[in-house]
Amino acid sequence: MRRTEYISMAERLLDHVENKTTESAPDVYQVPVSYYLDEDLWHREMKNIFRRLPLMLAMTCEMRNTGDYKVMEVADFPVLMVRGKDGKVRAFLNACTHRGAFVAKEGKGNCSRFSCPYHAWTFNLEGDLIGVADPKKFGDVDKSTMGLTELPCDERAGLIFVMLDPNLTTDLDDYLGDMLPELESLGFANWEMYAQNELDSANWKLTHDGYVEGYHFQATHPETIFVNTMNNTMIFDAYGPHQRIGFPMHGIEELRDKPQDSWETQEKVSIIRTLFPNTSIAIGPTGGMISQLIPGTTPESSRTIQNHLMAKLPETKEEKAMADAGVETLKVAVRDEDYAMVFDIQKGISTGLNDDFVFGKNELGLHRWHSWVDYYAHDNPVAEAARPNP
Numbered sequence: 001m002r003r004t005e006y007i008s009m010a011e012r013l014l015d016h017v018e019n020k021t022t023e024s025a026p027d028v029y030q031v032p033v034s035y036y037l038d039e040d041l042w043h044r045e046m047k048n049i050f051r052r053l054p055l056m057l058a059m060t061c062e063m064r065n066t067g068d069y070k071v072m073e074v075a076d077f078p079v080l081m082v083r084g085k086d087g088k089v090r091a092f093l094n095a096c097t098h099r100g101a102f103v104a105k106e107g108k109g110n111c112s113r114f115s116c117p118y119h120a121w122t123f124n125l126e127g128d129l130i131g132v133a134d135p136k137k138f139g140d141v142d143k144s145t146m147g148l149t150e151l152p153c154d155e156r157a158g159l160i161f162v163m164l165d166p167n168l169t170t171d172l173d174d175y176l177g178d179m180l181p182e183l184e185s186l187g188f189a190n191w192e193m194y195a196q197n198e199l200d201s202a203n204w205k206l207t208h209d210g211y212v213e214g215y216h217f218q219a220t221h222p223e224t225i226f227v228n229t230m231n232n233t234m235i236f237d238a239y240g241p242h243q244r245i246g247f248p249m250h251g252i253e254e255l256r257d258k259p260q261d262s263w264e265t266q267e268k269v270s271i272i273r274t275l276f277p278n279t280s281i282a283i284g285p286t287g288g289m290i291s292q293l294i295p296g297t298t299p300e301s302s303r304t305i306q307n308h309l310m311a312k313l314p315e316t317k318e319e320k321a322m323a324d325a326g327v328e329t330l331k332v333a334v335r336d337e338d339y340a341m342v343f344d345i346q347k348g349i350s351t352g353l354n355d356d357f358v359f360g361k362n363e364l365g366l367h368r369w370h371s372w373v374d375y376y377a378h379d380n381p382v383a384e385a386a387r388p389n390p
């Protein structure tokens, strides 16, 4: 990350640690519990957020070479991403234009063309229909009009963004705003994928809530996150709907004893960046975890893909053992600590016996994130809903 940014974050965090404060909202924020259960609202979120905004669906390191592809389902929408001969990544609805079969199975791979498993129609890496089995039976097939349905797709800062509606256009640079140089400064384009885990969770918003506050570190993660990171001390920076949240590590006060120009970038500071609506990026000095929160097929379900990226893959046995331990710790912390909590909360709210939840002044990241969810979930946000202040 940029050094000047790090220094200013470390200074702000030191002030809070020394004064026993945390960055705060002016007031508390209440949300009705139905907000995590309501079927109609959930369908609006899927339609207006997940089918309307750019989603970070893949990382450059997953598909660096011509013919590398990745297939996934997001909120019941089957997506195929592939890098073409021209080096560009394109995204398509993963549905054959003959009779709709998935042209590629969920997962990743490399190929020179896609052959539909149902009747073997073939498509090139640019999505064009190039082969029809026994074409005479179809009369005059105009292949040029029967390519896969292409979706808007762009690659920035080592991340691949897709919109799940072929008719929409969004200026991705504008959407990412000042978060884009932040992401570029991390250098993901040259990083490598080390490991991936998939975890089940409950409602996607309940799941996301745990990513934007550090008020729970001591109680929920006493032997994992809290071992390194201080509790309930946070700084929040808004980038439109995206956020950067800084947390002090234990011993941050030692920085005061050293000249500022000897502080190592990110020393004693832990940072989470969120890309609206569903990506969380936690970066350390040599690697990081990018979490993709994918809603399931009901309001009560979601899954998270934890992607562990490294600037340089481990080479020695010791380096590998250390990397594996880091991957395992984050899997256990999130699955057995955060998400176990989320499943319990979902059970409690499903009884209908709680009315509201309250976000404290210290949970500013939640205030901001939920304001943006409300804004974008609206059927016509630009005209009818108030755009949140950053």
Ligand code: FES
Pocket (backbone or CB within 6 Å): 096, 097, 098, 099, 100, 101, 116, 117, 118, 119, 120, 121
């Ligand atoms: S559905 Fe793909 S070839 Fe028939």
Ligand SMILES: [Fe+2]
Pocket (backbone or CB within 6 Å): 210, 216, 220, 221, 338
């Ligand atoms: Fe947590």
